[in-house]
Amino acid sequence: MTEPTVYELSSPGRVGFKFPEPDVEEVALPIGFEREDLPLPEMSELEVVRHFTRLSQKNYAIDLGFYPLGSCTMKYNPKINEVAARLPGFAYTHPLQPEESVQGNLYLMYTLQEWLKEIGGFAGVTLMPAAGAQGEFTGALMIRKYHLDHGQPQRKRILIPDSAHGTNPATSAMIGLEVVPLPSDERGNIDLEALKLLVDDRLAGLMLTNPNTLGLFDENVQEVIRVVHEAGGLVYGDGANMNALLGVLRPGDIGIDVLHYNLHKTFSTPHGGGGPGSGPVAVNEKLLPYLPDCVVTIVEPGDDENPPLFGFYHPEKSIGRLKSFYGHFGVMVRAYAYIAMHSGAGLRDIAEKAVLNANYLMHKLKETYTLPYDRTCMHEFVLEGFWKDIPDVHAFDIAKRLMDFDFHPPTNYFPLIVKEALMIEPTETETLETLDRFVDVMIQIAEEARTNPQLLHDAPHNTPVRRADELKAAKELVVCCYPLEELQK
Amino acid sequence: MLKTIGVEKIEDLFDKLPEDFRFPDLKLPPQQTEMEIAADLDEISSSNGSTKELISFLGAGAYDHYTPAAVDNLLQRGEFYTAYTPYQPEISQGTLQAIFEYQSMIGQLTGMSVSNASHYDGATACAEAVIMAYHHFRGKRHKVLLSRALNPQYRQVVRTYMQGNPDLTITGDEQAVGIDADLKNFTALIDNDTAVVIVQYPDFFGRVINYKPLIEAAHAQGALVAVAVNPTALALLTPPGEIGADIVVGEGQPLGIPLSYGGPYLGFFAVNEELIRKISGRLVGQTTDVQGQLAYVLTLTAREQHIRREKATSNICSNQGLMMLASTIYLTLLGKQGFKQVANLCYQKAHYAASQINAITGYSQVFSETPFFHEFVIKAPVNTEHLLLDLRGYDILGGYDLSHDYPELKNCLLIAVTEKMPRENIDFLHDTLLEVTHD
């Protein structure tokens, strides 16, 4: 059933929310600036609540079912996080309040910085980046500034593996770096020989996702890092896949110079239908001076009676400000609560269970689906969503059919180096029963592909809408409602 | 499970990892249960002062508005906030339709044809406008003009974002150009090498200025104009779309999003029809499904980073999903009447406050010739750093000290007043100023 838009539900004169009358004498609006018409909907509060409640019921969500989206880490979002972020002492603080009045916030940010340093093995952290992509942007800018600062302006080449997430090359291009693709070998590692041929004194650095988007830990990672460092480059770690490494390995320990975290992946802050995320960036000693503005520090040490005084400092060679204020504080509160409730042992448990669950699924499915890289995976793995002898069935069809069984499909068509890729990441928060049911359904779909492929081509059958015409959407662009007056014509 | 995989213990799954560094002992405080962390966070948050108890006149980019109870109530539905990006439209119609409605309302509010599904905040939306303009001219225009009356943080972020384009000159906001309301010096800088001109409405000082002559001058030179707006003001004031703006950006925090010490917020971004294909970020479009039923999908995705990769003009991946939903619900709930009401309350109370303070001996309103919305500038007869400290003693946050960013505005405060400020608190500010200044 189609839910009408707010403009269609609108009725002139309806009021959803009333404010009190002004308690001051009124003056006229500025002459010449008065707005003639304000085309916003007019609905009662009940209608608004019903409308958005009905909309919500058309969504799939983690709170409803399994979401094995590779690279997204769709783990359970603990509810205490929501309570924490909404505490009035946090939610009602204005970013421009004097630092003495928000020591609670600064303490939380400082502590989170310290924890993220410890978890990754780094010397400094910025909490400012709004999301992973902005974190990458931050890291790339710092690397560039480092080289400029060291009299090496010719270092403009960034090596990016062909399995990398699209934001990696997009980010590098944004700052005027030359993107050089790096091939992977048959085992899914970075092709070491190709790497050695590509490094010279024009190298700014390498963007490394490890485990990579195939879910594989690079077997030569230390050598890769050594080669890059020897050539004078820096290594950027894309930390989207940190769920496999928590308490197991610290990227800083093996030589990564800068790493971004995705709090909305690894640290359970909610995905919110597309955001907000948060992408703190951790650096080693080399890059400390280049951190973005507003890093939290201890301005005055405390003593037995008094806590330390926290404040912001401005790194001497900072790359500058990335966004307004200090970052997504509301998201930081959630991540803080999460880390506090797990500590080191709990984080390691997360990584172990995430990796265990992924390997379990991989072994259960590898007889039915083609596994392009048959070795131990980390927290995710990639299958091919097609069979050579059934050329009409694609990963797309498998994904759509999964929805008929109340599963969200895995990531498909990424990474680009696997044909018809299906990237599966169960996360640690799923039970064995859920995993087994997923296996059963995937096997059933593989059978249907052979015996009754039309079921896949027509899927999904039971969802609020069925397959949408994306071509029509792109050609006949309709990106907003019409105002009520035009609807009534 | 281990048997299925064929290993003896979980640690075996990690045998490819560098042995020397495996399983480090992380120095983190001992694990806390939910009850313990809840108590901890209560304590930490209570140690702050906040706009709940303090009387706050702080604005300068983030505003203390009232959020109706229904907004957060709906936002907390697990189907909304634990959902992922709507890449699978069949099971994301809720999110997609909400974005479509958001795009519509922002378009209507700003008077523009198209809005995207949001950027991180007003400052980054501003930077994306510069990126868009730069690529629109294919790098053949090398000047970006930023008004000095554009939020200082926005200007910093533009400079951070464009540091990889050394061929670009970002200028116009120097002290020498000035902050006069007639914009004469600033407009004179526009030439045929200018890609985009960016102004704010109301500007950082709260002033409402007629940008029509500036826009005409820019268009005469073939340059684009981007206007950074406060959305609440648009309930009452002529939207930039109606006077020819090419791009409208702004900070959506005033629309039902908590102050939350600076984030997460909401950057909105709207353009006229010619620029639609150049817009970065997500876009939701309407279409039909195989049964002819109305459906919403992400569209024009070929522009985005996951397809264009290094050829994408922006790396943006996420939008501000939940914040965008909050603003959609807020605008729908308030609607035509309520949104005008809240804007009017802000306007009236701010004007009352300005006239009250202006009447105190030694205090004067700066830019008093120019109309303003809900923020205004007051010059104090004393050192503002000390003044603000004195006001703190009375639990008043007296506004933003402009001398940090504007040396020409020494001892000047930027004061914001919203619908939440009862008249008696404005009177209290007035009385306290009298007391601390003249005793």
Place this chain on the structure above:
Amino acid sequence: MEYPKDLKYMKSDEWIKVENGIGTIGISDYAQDSLSDVVYVEFIVDPDQKVAAGEGLATVESVKAAAEVNMPVSGTILEINSGLSDTPEVLNQSPYGDGWLVKVQLDDESELDALMDAEAYEAYCQGR
């Protein structure tokens, strides 16, 4: 899949047909098929502009991909097929005919020798 014999091709799927020093450039049948339904064509050159071999001419967007079209040779732009912006589907329907993208004045016809002929291009496409 069509591979007209009188054209020269590039590995990146552009074709060029030269008559009296004037070259007509487009994208091949293989390319339009891989892209699937084209929704938008954006030209990034103007008439009278001098463009070197390898530089960008246009971007062709479909629902799922975007492809850069580059100059096979060096030359001066004479005409762009701007009508494609309104009817991009013509590119799919007639990639070698009405779906042409630009016409150029060649600087140096010997540059054509570096390009593939129909047979070589067809063999290359079979192996992809």
